[in-house]
Amino acid sequence: METVSTVVGLSNIDISIIVVYMIGTLALGFFCTRYVGNAEDFFVSGKSLPFWAIGFSIVVSDIGAMDFVAVAGATFRHGVSAANFDWMGSMPAMVFAAFVFVPYFWRTGVFTIPEFLGRRYNSAVQFLNAVIWAIVLFLGLSIMLWVTADKLMYTVLGWDANWSLWLMAVVTGLYTFAGGLTAVVFTDVVQLVVMYVGGFGLLALSMWEVGGWSAMREQILAKGPEFQNHFTILLPHNTEGPFPWTGIVFGLGIVLAIAYMSGNQVIVQRTLGARSEWDAKGGMLLGGFLKSMIPLMVALPGLCAVILVPQLPLEEADRAVPEMIRLLLPAGLRGLMFAALFAALMSSISGTLNSASTMFITDIWGQARRWIGRPMFTERQALAMGRGFTAFLIITAAVLAKPIADRESIYVFMQTILSMFQGPTLAILLLGIIWRRATQWGGLAGLSLGVLFCFILKYTPGLFTSEDPFLFVAWWSFVFSLVVTVVVSLMTKPESEEKLRGLTWGSVIHSAEAQAALEERNS
DSSP states (O other), rough: OSSOOOOOOOHHHHHHHHHHHHHHHHHHHHGGGGOOSSSSHHHGGGBBBEEEEEEHHHHHHOHHHHHHHHHHHHHHHOOOOGGGGTTTTHHHHHHHHIIIIIHHHHHOSSSSSSHHHHHHOOOOHHHHHHHHHHHHHHHHHHHHHHHIIIIIOOOOOOOOHHHHHHHHHHHHHHHHHHHHHHHHHHHHHHHHHHHHHHHHHHHHHHHHTTTTTHHHHHHHHOOGGGTTTTOOOOOOOSSSSSBBHIIIIIIIIIHHHHHHHHHHHHHHHHHHHHSSSSHHHHHHHHHHHHHHTTTHHHHHHHHHHHHHTTSSOOOGGGHHHHHHHHHHOTTTTTHHHHHHHHHHHHHHHHHHHHHHHHHHIIIHHHHHHTTTTOOOOOHHHHHHHHHHHHHHHHHHHHHHHHHHHSSSSSHHHHHHHTTTTTTHHHHHHHHHHTTTTTOOHHHHHHHHHHHHHHHHHHHHHOOOOSSSOOHHHHHHHHHHHHHHHHHHHSSOOOOOOOTTTTSSSHHHHHHHHHHHHHHHHHH
16 A cells, blocks of 8 residues: 555654553553443443533544544545534534433433334334444444554554554453443543644644645635635535535534434433433533534644645545644654544544444344343343453454445545434434324334435435435435324324333423333333
8 A cells, every 4th residue: 555655653752652541541441340340330330420521421432533534534625614514513413412312311211222212112113223323333443443543553654554453453442341331431531631632732733834724725725726615614505525505504414413413322322321410411511512622623634734745635635634643743742643543543442332232232132032032131141241242343343344444535435324324213213202193113114214215315326416415315314204204103003101101202301200100110
């Protein structure tokens, strides 16, 4: 594999910083093992997490080394419109989630989002949603590993990508295996601090080198017509790129963002482990505030790279930030930046591992056992199975990382994957909460037919002007699933009051009787 420049090594101080960081992370992760005595401790931290730890963990679990590399690459190629995924795509959705979905999920006492869907609709909906999310989390895990190993480690240091991949998999897998969600969250707190210091350090040096915002803007616009939209937040509807304003507003702002922040197990699981409803809501709001600064760290360096690494071809855009680390950062700060990227990567991997193992035990393997008449897992069995699946998942993702993730535009690829099911998922989640008449068959039809409709939209040529129409796929699949769920629900028998008790918005939030029923159900 060729890069656009000569690789360099790390100084002794860089290596020392990285080694100290790695050892400290492992030590903290294994220290948290003392707080894991059963499955609830492993999966949701025994419901003891404070709001500040939740907020920190949400941010670093969502923002990984892939974002530093891929979002900067998308900005290098398409301009600041890519930053909408962290501005419009995060803050408003996290505020909405904090006041609508999060207190609701916390009061129901579920471990996973598919578990709620199973209670509200039926076990088929639970199983299908969990399988879809498990596939997506596995793909995301493989992509995170390969992006860091190949785009970052190889580009900057010349390290063998396969060796780097296994190093990261082993370190992250060990402390997630040992400490569960508690280890994930409290290592995330340290990792966020390291990530912010390293990220803003790179941003400051990048802006200094290009001469500030005005000088950067002038130089980029002077490069030719293909860069004229690089400073346009909302691009025209008929743009051939992946970020037209209609897709950003409807597909991202209304569907993908809310579905991701309210229905993504990796995000929501932190709030499910909160020690109180206030901590659950406060953690999500704090995460939204911290996320507002992320585009400055991950998107603006991509713009600077247009000036600082002009020899980088557009098809190699994902190497923009690694090239800038190689060119700009002095000894010491380079090691800190590597520690920041490791922090972001390890947090995303550990969060994905923990959430995937929770869904596997609760919603996939647990449901399969129930269908064949086997008893549910004991606490000890669930803990052992959760740890076993964690080890299996990280090893399998590492083995398959290269064939899955070795492609031109990682960020668009990952967003396309998410768009193939999040519209239907949001539709049945929303209707399940606010509309008592939604039935189990309506939910199953809305989810299954909605996902099928996503593939039809994606692979029917000529439907959209955009070359990568994932935002439009998300919007129209959401509308389609809403209609299907409503129509099928009205054609089928209403659910009983007993089944709905505690599973619709009014009964959970306002009914003391429902709360007592939930306590009995979850005991």
